[in-house]
Amino acid sequence: MSGFEVAGLVLGALPLVVTALESYSKLAKIAGFWREIRREYRKFDADLKCQRLEFIMSLRVLLLPLVTAGDKELINRLIADPQGDAWKDHEIETRLKAKLQDQYELFEKIVYEIKQVVLDLESELSIDSEAVQEAFDASASAGTQDAGGTWRKIFSRRRAERRESRSVVKFKAKFLNGVQTRANLLSDFAKLNKNLETVLNVSDKQAEIAKTQAAIASKSAIDDAICSFYLHAARLFNLLLASWKCTCPGHSAKLQLQHRTTLTELEFRLLFATSKDSYWELHRIRISQGNREIIERSSRCIAANFKPKLQPGHRATAPVKSAMRMGTNTAQPKRVGLLSPPVPEITVTPAETMEASRTQVIHSLCTSLGEHQESCYGYLHGEDSRYYVHPVSHGTIDNFAPLSLAELLTRRPKLRRLQRLAISLTLASSFLQLFDSPWLPASLGKGDIQFIADPNDPGAFKLDQPHINSDFFSPSSQKQRRAKIKESLPRLGVVLIELCFGEPLEVQSYREELGIESDAKKSAALDLAAAVTWLGDVNEEAGPNYAATIEWCLTGIRTMPTDTQEWRKQMLWKVVRPLEECYRNLREG
Structure with a gap:
């Protein structure tokens, strides 16, 4: 018998124990010793019902990922019918083994031990005693009949004969003398329930870890693909x-x-x-x-x-x-x-x-x-x-x-912030993907980026498609100069800071103060110096994340070795991913 079937047997036996216990209270009241066992009875009854609920909850947690999405009521049917054929379903058993994996044998061991505890509880409560069975059977056959009338019929014998009933005396003595035994059994039941919960938690955590590892591996593969x-x-x-x-x-x-x-x-x-x-x-x-x-x-x-x-x-x-x-x-x-x-x-x-x-x-x-x-x-x-x-x-x-x-960038009104951020994200991502290929052998300046008019509306430009x-x-396409990343990335940083404010660098006071330089390299150096100064205003304008991305483009590449492609992964996580988050937050904000 599989562990899953045994779990169903335990689930079916527990209500019988609880129901029989209710009959014992009636028997004790009629037999005249209710006050002697009342306190212990109520404590035991509450503890037993709590452990039963714990067991049912563990079963629900166990079953939840096993049922198909199209049969959401299967769990309720399984709980309601512990003796049903569904507990013998090999497909569910197979899914259970796949879910628990290495913990399946431990699960079986625990439910078998719980089954033994329930059997010991049945024995300890004297469910098979003559008086209890007679009372229990009569109560069941009476249906909705008044319980008092049923019990009066059973105990219609003379008081002296009731006192001499060996089964009643045996039950009373066993119940009063079995306090510690029952407490030990309930303690075992509680420990086993806790162990069962631990097994299920470990299984869920392993599934989460496996899912996380798969996600990390997938993300790593995506990152590698983007960087190459x-x-x-x-x-x-x-x-x-x-x-x-x-x-x-x-x-x-x-x-x-x-x-x-x-x-x-x-x-x-x-x-x-x-x-x-x-x-x-x-x-x-x-x-x-x-x-x-x-x-x-x-x-x-x-x-x-x-x-x-x-x-x-x-x-x-x-x-x-x-x-x-x-x-x-x-x-x-x-x-x-x-x-x-x-x-x-x-x-x-x-x-x-x-x-x-x-x-x-x-x-x-x-x-x-x-x-x-x-x-x-x-x-x-x-x-x-x-x-x-x-x-x-x-x-x-x-x-x-x-x-x-x-x-x-010279037109008015300025682009909206979401528009500028969308363009920034596309440019940074494209730089990462294309730099050092024939598509982008040098840099990505604002003069290189173009927007095409809509053929259906020539007066409008599609700004989401740079x-x-x-x-x-062109024959000259094979002779383009290969620029160094330390030269090109700061130029991208200048474009990003211009998009941040929606204005060109050359009209800013930071740049005008440095004067005009005809030499291209010297002019680029002055642009970089002005952009670094302008960087101090970005935090207030667009937040610390956007400021950090621009700072990395302007200055971060200086400290990185550029003889390998490691800078691409750094750029992915320090520029592209933060810009993604900035864009998402602003769009959903």
Whole structure:
């Protein structure tokens, strides 16, 4: 018999002991010795019921994670029917073993010992004695009949005969003389209940520890993936460089910057703009990496279409002065608007339906983009993986004139704090992911960050989608200078402090006092000095967490070895994660 079945037997036996004990009180009252046992009886009765409740509570805790979500009433049915077939359910028993693991044998031992204690209680209370059984059976058969009438019938014999009833005398003597024995049994019951509770607590704690360890391992894996993302970015850049074989003039390519929290799928979003006679043609694409072995398994699915799903209020815009108007159109003021972060809505298609696309290697990306596909243009062939190119949108615009962050910071009214914080988070996260790759070989200044006009509303810019230039089809793209992290990270810190206040550094008194320097390196040094002074105002403006992130970018990198990639993990936890928290608190605040 399994430990789970034994637990059901104990659960069924305990009410019988409690019910029989109630009959003893009636027997004692009729037999005339109630006052002699009343105090001890009440104490024993209360202690026994408490231990029974403790046992039931332990069973509920034990059963809670074992039942399926669709059968929430199973626990109540098990408790209400201890003799039911559910206590013999092998599936529940299997789940119990999986839950308790190494503690299962100890659990069985404890419930077997509890069963023995209950048997000893039955023996000690003389449940099998003639008088008690007669009284108990008669009381049960009487149903709702007046208890006094039942007992009078049982004890209708003469008083002298009742006094001579050996079973009654034996019960009275045993009850009065068994105080210590019953106390010991209840003490054993209490200890076993405590042991059972300990086993369950240990099991729950082990489950929590395992869950925590899994979460830590998962987070560590995510952190490692984010910190090594620049390697994947470099591979894709080189593939795009190799696939751009056209000589068409007027091409422009921009990589959308993204804040990534998980990397279950390596994905890049790019915008290709091509100048036509009187308009610009815009192609937005999504490139996702697929491992060759995984792709070839028919059971796997890959993303076949992508559609941004905007949250309510995403078209909220802030009007600015006429200086932001486009071209010669003076009647329509240019507006900038921060769209709420889009929630990806991915339609997955079984891999076998993509056979045609799998065999379509992209040799010329320009040519492939001209073939307006609805699902997939094909793939770029890497050494150990394929990068699938999917269309996101296609449209035209009269004038393609992205707005730089440098321009945006000079406009009025200023961006709202949540908008500025969202941009800061995206920039810091993208710097971590892309620095030292061909996408971002040097630094990330405010002039490098661009926002694209909405083709459906050219007067509004999508501020939740910052981009950087990605002229991989330019021969000079392979000759860009590799900047050192100690030079580039402080420059990012300057951008973050400008976003904190919504104003450019060069108009601040801290910077104006230092004068103008024509030499680029000296000017950057003066910018850094002014930003460090300006840093003293950040705590009051945006709080200590934001101030600490900027301080680390401006000065923290000086004390770190930069010959390894350890700075990336430091930046992840000292810059990106705190900015995440700042953004979340402000958004939910």
